[in-house]
Structures are given as C-alpha cells and as structure tokens.
Amino acid sequence: MGDVLSTHLDESRRAYISDRAGKLLTEFGKIYEDQYGVALFNSVRYEIEGNGGPQTQLLHRKVPLKDRVIFSGNLFQYLDDTKKWRNRFCLVPHHYGPVLYDNKNAYERGLQPRAGINCAGYRVLTSLDQYAELLNTSVPGGKVKAGSSQMKCATQFPLILWHPYCQHYQFCVMNEKEQERWSAVFQDCVRHCNNGIPEEPRVESAAFTDSVRLYRQARDQYGTWDMLCGNQVQVLSNLVMDDLIPDLKNIICPKLRGKPQERQRSWLLISDQVYRSVHEQTQQYFKGLEKRCSDKRAEMESQIRTDMDQIISCKEHVYSKIRAFVLPKAELCVRNHVQSHIPSILEALMLPTSQGFSEVRDTIFREITEMNMNLVNEGGREKLGEHMEKISQLGYHPVKMQPCYEKMDQLNLEGLQQRFDVGSPAVFRQRAQILMREQTDNAVFTFEQMVHQELNKSKGEENVCRDIQRILERVLKKYDYDSSSVRKKFFQEALLQILIPFLLKKLAPTCKGELPRYQELIFEELSRFVLVENTYEEVVLQTVMRDIVQAVKEAAIQRKHNLFRDSIVMNNSDPNLHLLGDEPAVDWGEQYANPNEAPNGGRHGRVRQVVSMIQEDEDLDTVTSCQETPANETIPEEPESSDVNQIRGMLVKEFDVPVPVPELKAEQFLERTVLKEERVHVTQIQEERSKPVHEEESRGAEVTREETDSRVAEENTHSDSRTENEVEEVTVSQKDHSVAESDELHSCQDETEDLTSSDQDITHGNRQDTADDVAYDDPDVAHYIQEVTREAVAHYAQELAREEQELALAHTSSDNQPEEVPDEVSSQEQASTQCHAPSQLPKEIASLDLSAEDKTTYVQEQKFTPDDSGFQSPISEGDEEAEGYREIPVPAPRKSRDEIITPF
Structure with missing residues (x-):
C-alpha cells in the first residue's frame, strides 16, 4: 500500500x-x-472576590494512579499488512493507553511493544454489522457488506476500535465473557482519554x-x-x-x-x-x-x-448597553422556542443520570460490606491491607464500574437533537460517566483516610468491623450530598450547552451584525480583557439561566431523583475531615501487608495491578456471613395432627371427665363451681373449632383461635402431668389386686377414708396450681381415677367393671341427695368399660376413620411398650422424642387458697 x-x-x-x-x-x-x-x-x-460554590463533603485524591496496571490479558489482533490474526498481550497502564506486546514474556523481559493506542476519539464496536455501517457512511469508495472476505473475524466475538480519521484496530476474543470485559476496558480507556483537557x-x-x-x-x-x-x-x-x-x-x-x-x-x-x-x-x-x-x-x-476597578466598570457599561439591545429579542425567543422544552430536556437528562449515581452508591456499599464480611471470616486486621488495596482503586475498575456507566446508555435526546442542533448525546453521556468515576474515587479515598485514622487510634482488632461499618455510613451520607451537588451542576451545564448555541443561532441574523459598534465603548488599553463577543454571550446566558435554575430547583423539591434542596445545603459540616485531605494516600500494600506473604519479585514487581484477566478475582464465590445463611426450606414441618397425636389426645381426654361429689365444703364447692364453668367453656370452644368458619363468625365467638389453642395445649399439659402421678397409683393398685380382689376393695375404701381426712397425704408432690387439681382433693374423685385407669388395661377390664358397679352402688347408698351424672359422662364411662374387651377394638382405634381391615391390621401391628410406671404407651420412646414430647416440670403450689388461677 x-x-x-x-x-x-x-x-x-x-x-x-x-x-x-x-x-x-x-x-x-x-x-x-x-x-x-x-x-x-x-x-x-x-x-479576589472568592465567589465559590458550596464546599464538598468528600476528600479528593491528588494523585489518582501511580505505577498501576489497570488491565492486562491476551487477545487476537488482525494485521492489515499480512491479513492474518496474531495473538497479542495487551497491557493497559495508568494513562489508559493500551500497549500491545507479542506475548507476556516480551513484556516481562522489557522488550519494545508492537504498538501503542491513544483511544481519544475512538468508538468501541462489538459487531461487524456496526463496523460495516460506519464504514459505508463515513468512508467513500462504495458499499461493503459485513460478510465480505476482508471483514471475516477469527471468532464470533469481535472488538473493533473505530476512529473517523485514524487507523482502526480489529481484535477478537474467545468467548462472550471476555468480550464484555474487554469492551468495558476499552470503553473506559476511551472515556478517560476523551477527558484529556485538564x-x-x-x-x-x-x-x-x-x-x-x-x-x-x-x-x-x-x-x-x-x-x-482528547x-x-x-x-x-x-x-x-x-x-x-x-x-x-x-x-x-x-x-x-x-x-x-x-x-x-x-x-x-x-x-x-x-x-x-x-x-x-x-x-x-x-x-x-x-x-x-x-x-x-x-x-x-x-x-x-x-486596573481591576476600571476594567469591571468598563465591562458593566458595555454589558448594560448590549443588554438593552439584546434582552427584548432574547426573552421573546426564550418564551417562544425554549421555555416549554426545558422540563422535557431536564427529565431526559435526570432519569439515567440519577440511576447511574444510585448504582454507584450501591456499588460502594456492596464492595465495602463484602470486604467487611471477609474480614470477619478471614482473620480481621491481617487481611485488611489486602482488601483495602482493592477497594482503593474501585473507581478505576473497568468491570465493576461498567453497570454504573451502562445506566447512561438510556439517555435519549432523539426528539431534541434536530430542534436544538445536538449532534449526539455521547457528549453528555461521557461527561456524566466521568463524574460518576470521580465521585466514586472521592468516596473511596475519604473512606480510606477515615479508616486509617481510626486504626491509628485503636490498635485492637475486635472493633475493626464495627468501625468500618460506622465509617461507611458517614461516607455514604457525604456522597449523597456531593452527588446531589454534582448532578445539579451537570444538569445546568448540559442545559446551557444545548440551549445557548440554539439561542445564539436564532439571534445571530438580527443581533450579531450590530455588535461591532459596541467596540467603541471599550478603552484600547482594556480591549484585551473586555470583548464584545463574550459580553454578548453573557447577556444571552443570563436570559435563559433564570429558567434553568428554576427548573432544577423544582426537580429537587419533588425528591424524585434524590436531589437535595438548596435550603438543606451543608457547609463545613465536618471541618476536621478536610484536614485529612492534606495527608498522602495510604499505601495499604506496604503499610498493612501480611507478614506471612512473600513480597513480589521480578523486574515489574513494583507495578501493582488493579484488575487483570490473568489474575482475575471476580469469579470467586462471595464469602457470606453465617448470620445471613437462609433457612433450610427442605426440612418438613411437623404436622399439626397425626394418628399418634389423635391417640394420645384421646388417652389424655379420658381423665378430664367431671364426676359427682357427694359432700362438699363451702370452699371446695366454690372451687368446683369455677372449675365446672371453665371446663364447659373449653368444651364449647372445642365444638366451635369443629364447625365451619362462617358459623363461628355468625355466632360472634369471643375467643380467638390462638387463645383456644394455647388453652387446650395447657390443659393437655396438666393432664399429662396428672396422668403420670395417677399411673403410679394404678401400679400399686394392680399389685394389690393380683393378691386378692377383696383385699384390694378394702384397701380402696381405706384409702378413700384417708383421702377424706387429709388432702395433703394424697396430693403431695403432684398437686398443681390449677383449678383441675381441686377435684383431686375429694376421696370420691381419687377413687374414680383409680377405676378409670384400671379400665385402660385390657387384662383387668371385666374385674374393674364389676368393682366400678359396686363402688357406684356404695356411693348411691351413702349419699342422701346424689348429683345427677350427665348423659355424656355416663356414655363415656360405658364406652371406657367396653373399649378394651377382647372381642372389640380399642376406643382410640375405633374412633379413627379406617376400614374394618385397616383397623384389624393396625391392632395387630401396634406394639405397646410398658414404661417405668407400668403405663402402656401406644408409641415407643424414640417416637415420643421424635414427636416432641417432653416432661414438663411441675410449678410450685399457689400461696393462697383464696386466689383461684385457671389454666385458660
């Protein structure tokens, strides 16, 4: 060529x-x-005048990068002279100018690079179709299709750097993930190099x-x-x-x-x-x-x-003359062509910009919180230097900052570009992205200085994570204020860049020709400092500036995009913090290095790397705190009702049957009356639970479902505790009955007399502070409990039934005015008498909703294991532990008999 x-x-x-x-x-x-x-x-x-804006809350890093490698890795480059693809090692140094080497060994040996790229003015393309379209529209010579032989790519993931005047660079990588990373790196290089005017x-x-x-x-x-x-x-x-x-x-x-x-x-x-x-x-x-x-x-x-005063007076005089001439025309142009479009332009700018700055805040919070969690899990202060080294360059990390920059890609000025002669929104997009990076670096640098100061104060390691979290909250508050100020300033500058050229173009035919005559008002020795052209632009700017400031203030009042109002601007809120800005940046790699790690050697050992595809750390699993481990949803919950629970509930309910008492004292009668009322209340609640919900609502039940469950559960708990004590008595009675039936009957009568004479001898050690225990003070109640427990044993079902009849006749003859036994009590006694007959099924099994064959199989397979008390439980000890049954300690007896405490 x-x-x-x-x-x-x-x-x-x-x-x-x-x-x-x-x-x-x-x-x-x-x-x-x-x-x-x-x-x-x-x-x-x-x-001289010192008219500065509001003071920033965050500190500014004086030297952002020094001896840093931003990115490095391998990719393929298309060589135009040989028309072949060659492997290249690409290195992105601190000045964001990619350097190409033959391989990594050539870089480590210090050989000269193949090429260096100045990315200012370039565009990053990831599609051959985009490249072909740009070539056909900007380069003369005819139309070229994307599938032509010259534009064939070695892989399906191209990366092309396009410039309207300079050489194009064509790269490709092996997979989509590398393409995304290299695209983010090259876009960051372009963005940094485009902002070349300091x-x-x-x-x-x-x-x-x-x-x-x-x-x-x-x-x-x-x-x-x-x-x-550039x-x-x-x-x-x-x-x-x-x-x-x-x-x-x-x-x-x-x-x-x-x-x-x-x-x-x-x-x-x-x-x-x-x-x-x-x-x-x-x-x-x-x-x-x-x-x-x-x-x-x-x-x-x-x-x-x-001559400062003389220059200012001359400029004000010229300004007033030009303003008198230009202002009426400029205000008319603003009202007719500009004023109605300011809100729409501002809204189009604010939405993606605010989303981008919000993403920056989330990124800062996420990275520092993750570092804090890693410090908890990995050993605290020993790893602090390593983690802070990574955090310190967060703003210059191309991959981590890419999600923030992508928010600005939503900026769309399509309806305004032709009206206001806006060439492309890329100018505003890149400016907002640069501000995002600056605010990120300011927040990180402020965090570094505050952490370093805190570490110097306290040498202990137990409070490092707590101090880091507290400092993070302070930094985020300062970031919110600074980001609000930066965004408002950006919106004003962007509106001026869009509207001022439009107004100047509109006013040029009528105003620009009259400007030379105002040159006569300027003294010759002052003409280098006062120009008519600049004064004319200042008049136009002041004409529209009022509307722009008002629009931004209204947007801040709405709180739609997290902007602070001018009335809550913080000035000098933390004056001691700015003293840290004069201190040099902390070298975390050397000052807080891990003594167990060996220092890096080699020719390029001092060149520290922010991120690299060779030593990438983004794919590592994030170490999370054990406190944030989610609950195991695969563990099934214990069902509220099961066959075992039903059987156990039936066994417990058999001991809650009220019995007639022949003779009562006044105090016992009062306690029994309260007990009877409470039991009737529980029975009504249980019946109401079995009915549909709409019947409960129509009846207007006063007790909620939660209260009912707690009362029934407490009653069952007390019944279990009573059952254990009663079973001990049953065991003694069974032994006596095996000797002789008559002796057992006389012993029961003697025991009844003893219970009548002394309540403490019977209820000692098992009496609880509940209304149910009042019934056990009566000898008839104790005797009835013995009869019911004997009926629970199938081997002595018939003998106990006969004894029950004899005792019932004895009670009937001894009482002059016996109480009538309720029908439900008599039916329960009859059922309990017949439940364990050899030719019949137990009551618990018969109550289940099973077929005849299933019931027979259940009886054959059911094994009853006697416990230490002699009570035959329908479930084993392992099942009891699995079902969650446990022994509940008996509370201390109440101090006063006058106070009646119910379990409901």
Missing part, C-alpha cells in the same frame, strides 16, 4: 495539506490569544474551550461537537481535519481504483497518514502558541490587578 500513499500523497499534495492546516491554525491562534486575556481576567477576579490550569483550559466554540461559530457550526475529545493538541487536530477532510475526499476519492473494499482500505490509509502529519504540525504550533501567551501572562496579570 506504499504505492497508494506515494501516489495520492505526493510532495505537492503534502504541501497543500500543510499550508491549509497552517492557515486554520493561525486563525485559531488569534482567537486563542484574545480569549486568553479574558480568561486571565476572570481567573484573577474570581481569586481543569487545571484554569486559564489555559477556559481559553482553549472558548476558542474552539467561537472558531466553530464563525463557520456557522453551532451545537455540540462529538470530536471534542487533549488540546488532539482536539485542535480534529478541528483542522474537520475542515480539511471534505476537500481531500473530493480530490482523492475519484482517483481511487479497485473493488469497494480495496478503495475503503486505501482511503483509511490515506486518512491516517494525513492525520499523523496534521497532528505533528498542530503539536508544534500549539506549543509555540502557549509559549507566547505564557510570556505575556506576567505583564497582563499585573495590569489586571492594577
């Missing part, structure tokens, strides 16, 4: 390009020298940006400019190429030969060579321009400080 360059870029053509570029640079130089004086006057006036020094930066804007307006080019990318030399080179390339296309493109793809390839080589020569010429010219201005700066600054 050397023939193409020599053919179309001969000596005469090169001389033409050089002369044309020189004229354009000279024209720009004159504008720059004029703007330099105005920028110097504004800077000195700002310094804010300091203030005079040079302000003079350059104003000169570029006025230079383009002189050519009737208003609105935003996509190629305002440092001053790169921007000025793009400005020259923007005027030069259209003429070169008309001259050279008709002479190109070959297929469309060959013509495009030839033009790319020619354009790249022209850009290199223009960039070299621009660099030399701008260096001389800066030197001339800097030589005059001392003299100009001395004159400004001497």
